[in-house]
Amino acid sequence: MIKFFTVPKIVLIISLPLLILLTNLYIVTSSRWLNYEYPKLFSLPAEYHYFTNSQRLEFAEATLRFICSDEDPDFLRSLRVEGLPIYSEREISHLLEVKNLIQRLFDIRLIVFIASLLSILILLLNREYRQKIPLYVQKGCLLLVLLVGVLLITVLINWNKLFLHLHCIFFPQGNYTFPYSFTIIQLFPPGFWFNTALLGLILALTETGILAGCMFWIRKKIKVKGSIDKMENLNSGNKQKKRLKKSYLKML
Numbered sequence: 200m201i202k203f204f205t206v207p208k209i210v211l212i213i214s215l216p217l218l219i220l221l222t223n224l225y226i227v228t229s230s231r232w233l234n235y236e237y238p239k240l241f242s243l244p245a246e247y248h249y250f251t252n253s254q255r256l257e258f259a260e261a262t263l264r265f266i267c268s269d270e271d272p273d274f275l276r277s278l279r280v281e282g283l284p285i286y287s288e289r290e291i292s293h294l295l296e297v298k299n300l301i302q303r304l305f306d307i308r309l310i311v312f313i314a315s316l317l318s319i320l321i322l323l324l325n326r327e328y329r330q331k332i333p334l335y336v337q338k339g340c341l342l343l344v345l346l347v348g349v350l351l352i353t354v355l356i357n358w359n360k361l362f363l364h365l366h367c368i369f370f371p372q373g374n375y376t377f378p379y380s381f382t383i384i385q386l387f388p389p390g391f392w393f394n395t396a397l398l399g400l401i402l403a404l405t406e407t408g409i410l411a412g413c414m415f416w417i418r419k420k421i422k423v424k425g426s427i428d429k430m431e432n433l434n435s436g437n438k439q440k441k442r443l444k445k446s447y448l449k450m451l
Contacts, residue, residue: 204328207318208335214315215339216346219406221308223399228267228301230260236394249385250280258285259386266298285382293374293383300369330421333414340411343403351400358393 226232237256250258258278265274272295278285286294322328322335353361366375377384 204322204325207321208328208331210314211318211322211332211335212339212342214311214318215336216343217311218308218315219343219403219410220347220399221304221311223402223406224301224304224308226402227395227399228263230263232395232398233259233263236391239390239394249380249382254280255386258382262294262386265294266301287381289374290377290381290383293370293377296370296372296374333417333421336414337411337418340407340414343407347400347403347407351397351404354393354396354400358396359389362389362392 234256237259261278262275264270272291275286275291275294276284319332322332379385
């Protein structure tokens with residue numbers, strides 16, 4: 200029986216970091232983040248100046264809408280300046296791959312969320328494991344801190360190499376390198392992705408700290424309640440012993 204509850208315990212610990220990281224995808228792919236970050240990108244080198252600032256933001260939001268919705272590639276082909284499409288077929292092909300990747304990650308997040316929820320529900324069935332759920336959540340938080348710490352150091356030390364390796368893993372076809380003259384680089388320069396990665400990792404650390412703090416408080420409450428219950432049981436046992444002693448003395 201104990202081994203049965205070990206499985207959901209491990210699932211909860213492992214799934215928690217994935218759930219937090221994948222949930223933050225909704226933030227870094229939102230138009231609000233784009234509107235917040237984009238003003239910082241307007242002072243770019245001359246090789247980026249193919250669009251006006253308003254055009255860049257407009258086309259970037261449209262591209263993001265394509266990635267996060269059910270729009271087909273014709274939506275990207277409809278984006279034009281002076282009657283000419285802003286994206287080449289090669290760029291559209293890469294953006295379609297990005298769209299498919301993001302959609303798969305959203306699907307994985309849903310699966311991880313369901314797995315986490317089921318694990319908690321199963322652990323609630325056992326009194327011993329039920330009281331340890333906050334501890335398992337804290338272990339998941341620790342795992343996430345270690346993972347994010349490694350990623351954060353890598354991002355700060357060698358972001359370009361990490362960015363290239365991630366593209367090699369997720370886009371093995373190799374169509375992810377573009378010169379400055381391509382729209383995809385003008386709308387989403389390297390600095391944008393660097394800041395986006397930092398945001399996702401910092402958010403994960405912040406959320407983990409808050410969650411771990413809440414679990415510490417819950418564990419403390421559970422511990423205090425357990426101590427009170429033990430004292431009450433002890434007092435109840437002493438009272439029962441006194442009653443038995445009095446009954447025995449009366450019989451004498």
